[in-house]
Structure formats: structure tokens, C-alpha cells
Amino acid sequence: MGDTVDQFFVTLQQWIASHTPVGLQPVISTVLAVIAILGVFALLFAMTTVLERKGLGRIQNRYGPNRVGPWGFLQPIADGIKSLTKEDLVPRGADKTVHLLAPILLVLAAFTLFAVLPLGRNMVLVNLDAGVLFFFAVSSVMEVAIFMAGWSSGNKYSMLGAMRAVAQMISYEVPLILASVTVIMAASSLSTVGIVERQAGYTGVLPHWFLFTPWGFAGFFLFMVSATAESNRSPFDLPEGESEIIAGYFTEYSGFKFALFFLGEYLGMFAISGLGITLFLGGWSAPFSFLTWIPSYFWFFAKLLVMIVMFIWIRGTLPRLRMDQLMNFAWKFMLPMALINLVNAGVWHFLPHGVLRWLLCGGLVAVSYVVLGRGLTQGWKLEKRIYRFAE
């Protein structure tokens, strides 16, 4: 019974495809899966815009949008109508073709990222042998799209915003990839399906997620911070901060193209959270062994929702980082931490199971965090920070 519910969508797809001619069946089933992914994640995007606005509102002591639909949950429809009917302005000095292609390329790349994420048991679009590498390759195409957007606007400030965005994304790709490499080492596979299957076991009640290891914990933190920076989310949203550079690289976009940028950005956020879930949080596996009767796709989307809530929460809490602070953070804290984490993962793999490896690896994580954290601000003096004027 549990299995039927779990595999409901797979059987549905196979049933529909079985009614089509045999030669076309692989194509039809792939097309069905693609349509499902497009629909689900576009809907999730709509829901997230409302959730974010209402969540941020409540954090800031106000209501969010609450006029359209019950508690404002039909707001995305109003937003969609607005962005579709707004006039599409292209500046005179802008490069029209590239201006048009940039948001399209961004959305294309963002949707392609979902191809390797296992959304449930047997529910991955393409089981690539090098799935994680595919993911990073396509997310680097998103950087090109952002650059195209900034350059084609013909506006100095958009260009500046685009260059800053690209610099930020490139800098944070390094700790992102290094954090994923630790998982790849532990799972000895680049395939996302393989990585999820490695985490699917349980000792007693507790799951085998990579999050519950010292290097996995540090790696997850590194991964999520880098993911926030990769998606240009607060507190790393300097390239698109409204009070800084109007809207950075998409200043000159209006109407539907702006909506496409928004869509691409949020989809990138979902995809990279999805990858984080796959790598560290066990993908579609349940958190406790007595909860495995709940279908796998439910767990994936529940974890994704938790990540989205975390993103919104962090956005409402932290102030924006300046460009140099951002860069310092990436190169002087995240990168050494990620490298030490690599060593940590290797040590964990080769030590025998037991208390020793927990102590050693946990200690390594703690020490490196404290040393790098304190060292970053005080030029390696390693004392507690004193606020001269506050005390």
C-alpha cells in the first residue's frame, strides 16, 4: 500500500505512456516528466513569492499581501497579470537580441538544473553518471546569462552590477563545489541517485544522512551559505539590492522579462536547495525509520519547504554584506574551511567506527571554525572581539 502511494506518479507516467505507439514511448514519458517538473516548480515559485512576502511582513511587524484571495494567497496571479501586461521597455542604447536572450537563457538553465534531482524513489528525470557535475556545469551557464543581462542593458550601473554578480558567483562556486566533493568522496559516486541511496539506511531510528556527521554538518553549512550567495539572495544580494544599485543587472528590464528573471532566480534557489537536500539531507528518505510509510516525494518537498523557510528567515534577519566583506568571507573563511573539511571527510572515512572518529573529526571542525572565525576579523590575534565604542 505504501509502495503504491510512493510510486503513484511513476505508475501514472508509465500508464499514460503505454497508450502511445511503442517507438515514441521514451520520448512521451520524458515529455510527461518534463511537463510535471515545469508545472510543479512553477507553482512552487508562485507559492514562494507569497510565502516570502507574508513571512517577511510578519517578521517586520506588518501583514504581507492579504487582499487577493484568502489571506493573499492568490497574489501571484495578480503579479503575473501585472508583469504580462506591463510595457516592455528596451533602452535605446541596449543590444536588443542579447537583451531578449538573457532572461530566456537564465530560465532555460534554471529549469535544466532539475533534471538530475531525485524528487522521490525512482523519480529522477535523467540518471546521469555525473549528475552533480552536470548540475554545476549548468549553474555556470546561469552566470553567463547574468552577464549578458547586465551588458546588454547599455547602462554602466547594470554592467557594474553584472560584473559584481559574476564575481560573487564565481567566488562562491569554489566552496560550493568543495563542499560537494566531500559528499562525493563519502558516497564514491557522482550520481545523485547513488548519493541518495547511500544515505537511505537507518541505524535503529536515526538516518544515515551525511548531515549527521561532523564533516557533513560543516559541509552543509558551507554548502547552504554558498548556495545563498549563488542565488544572489540576502544577505548576499548586493548585485541586486534595491537600495544599492537600483536593481543591478536587471534594472533595464520590465514586464515579462523581469518576471522571467525573478522566476530564474527563484528556480535557481530551489534547484540548489534541492541539490543540498540530495547531498546532505538524504534526498527523499524519511528522517526516522518509523516514518518511511510517508511517500518519498513528500519528504523531498517537505525538506525543500524547510530550506525555503530558512532562506526567507535569513533574508529577514541579516543586513546586506558589502562587496569586500563578501569576498573576504568567501576566500578567507569559506575556502580554508572547505579544504579542511575535505581532509576531515577523508579522515572520517578511514578511521574505524566509534567514538574516536567522532571526537577527532568533530574537534577538527570546531577548531578550524573558531580559528578561522576569530582570525578573519582580527588579523589572526584570536581573542574575543572588543567593541571599542559599545562598552
Added chain:
Amino acid sequence: MEAGETDLSLCRVTRSDEEEGISLLFTTFAILTVVGAVAAMSLRQLVHSVLALIVSFAGLAAVYLLLGAQFVGLAQVLVYVGAIAILIVFAVLLTRGDGDTKRSIVVGSWRQSGAVAVVVFAVIAWAIYASAASQRAMPRQPEVSMRQIGDALMVRFVLPLEVIGLLLTVALLGAVTIAMQEKKERR
């Protein structure tokens, strides 16, 4: 959300006529690559040329993927499109590449140089077709898994890997040193 099928199943649809199916996709991507390369040379604006070059890189990555070389194809996208193209773009933007756009994109003596190019191409093409390598039958496409690549890199080719890593580190340090010295001199 389908059962874990291998990729490229789309292009192996016509099992009986394997070469026919692959060759259509290959032709498309090859044309795309060549068009991108020609556009990269002939477009007026430098940034347009870089974008055409990106298209060319992507076409090449598609060809690698068609050959079943997942790692190389994806690394091609990651490294070339994601890093090298961005590097070229930054270089173009920071050095004011767009100068004279009124001049013709071909030199005055294009007839002579065109003739020389055609002759060289003919010679090389004849040499390739006449050699023994083109008479051999096409070998069966190897299935190289990621594990084999990893093993090869870490066991057989570990020394070249480390040397290349060292070389890149030295280059990075050199770049940082040069940039730092410039700042000091300006002070």
C-alpha cells in the same frame, strides 16, 4: 520522474540504423559549433564574438556528450563556458576592446590569403583521407564510467595531475603578486 533510464536514449531510438540517428544530431551540433566559431571571428562587437564563442563551446560539449564522454562534456561546459568565457569577457570589458567599428572585418588582401587557406585545407584533407587512419573501421564506442576516470587520474596519472595543480597554483600566486605590486607602486 521516470525510472532511471540512461541518458542519450533519445538518440539511440533507431537501434537498427544507429549511425543514421547519431549522425543527424552530430550534424546539428557540428554546424552549431562551426557557425559559432565563424561568428566569433566575424562579428563586429567583441562581446558578441565572445557570446558566439560560448555557443561554439556549447556545441563542442554536445559533441562530447554524443560520444558518451559525460565527464569531458560536462567539464567542457563547466570550465570553458563557466570560467574561460567569463574570463575572456572580463578581459574584453576591462581593456576597452571595442575600437574602430567602421573598418571592414576582412583585410584588403583577402583574396590571396583565402586562396592560401583553401590550398592548405585541400592538402591537409587529402593527407587525412589518403592516410591509413581513415581506412580503419570505427572502433566500438567505449563505455567509460566515472569510476574508471577517477581511478586513472589517481593511480596512473597522479603525477601529471599534481604537476598541473602545482602549475596552476604558481600561476595564481604569480597573478596575485603582480596585482599586489601594482597597488603598492601606486601608493
Added chain:
Amino acid sequence: MLGEGIAKGLVETARNFFGSYVNKDRLTTVQYPEQRLPQIEATRDFPFLVYDGDDWQAGMRCVACQICEKECPPKCIFIEKSKDKKADAVGKPQFYPAVFNIDVSVCMSCQICVEVCPFEAIKMDTEYELSTDDRFCGLLWEKERLSKPNEHYRRIHPTDAAVSDALLAEEKAKVEAKAKAANETKTNPTVSNTTPADSGVPSA
């Protein structure tokens, strides 16, 4: 620097978030137009003309002295005096305005007209939901639109209305005393009528 600040910040925002469902203090939004904030007594928006009694034409206090027209900084008041006279608030026969227009799109609610009016005739109203789609005629208010009863004034500005009523009552008493004295001297010419020279300019 080890992230305690961030953790504290996150706790604070979480408290705000959950508190906003439970605690009214944490959600200070007033859902206009379903809810409206109560206005303080000294609120002022645009002027109105006060009239006593039930008939707005007979009871109007304004005597068309045109002081407010002259003192108005953006010159939004337009007055035309009438040809005949009628009794004003204290009983004396005075001119009255045949035309009294205020251009509300120009009025800046400075209250100078109220301050200089010697007859307690023009006061500030508190109504603010005055949007109209007629930009020119809809915002040029005439005498009838501007006239509101004294009860309205008492309701919106009780303290000021009390002061105003007291002043007018005093004025009226003086006028009546003068009239009675004049009556007495008419019937009894020997009584000297030394009435103090007060023109009854009340301080508003």
C-alpha cells in the same frame, strides 16, 4: 564573531514572526479602510462654516468681513458680500456672504482663517476621505457644502466648541445688555448710557 550575533538575530526575528500572530503589539498595522485610527481632538483638515440653529442660511455666523479672504496665504477663499443684512450670531444686523467659495485643492489647512475670524464663523473640520473624480468643480466648495451646524462643531472639537460658545454667549449678553440699556434710555432719557467701549473682539 562566531555567529552568536546571527543566532541572536534569528531568534529575535522568529519571536517577531510568531509573536505577530499572538500579540497585537507586534502587528501594528491598521487595516484601512476596514479599520481606522481614531483621530485626536486637535485634528484639522479643511474649513467649514458654522451655523446656529436649524436654518443654515439664517443661522450662519459669517458676516462677510473678508478678513479670512485677505489673510489666507494661498488665497483659496472667495467671498462676495450680499446687498442686504441679516441678524448674525449675537443679534446685530450684518451683511452676509452671497458667495463663499473655498478651493480645497489649494487650501493648505494652515488654520489662519480660523485664527483671524472675529465672529467664530469658520472652523476646521476633520473629514479626510474627500476623494472625488471631478478635479475642478468637485474641489471648489460653495457656501452650502461648507455650512455645518454648531452641534457638528461641538462633536468634533468639544473643548474648542465650549470656548467658542462661551465667547459668543458673552458677546450676546453684552449686546443684549446694551440693547436693554438703549431701550431704557429711550424710555427713560435721564439714565446715562456709559457702556464700555468693547467691540467684543474675542480672542479665538
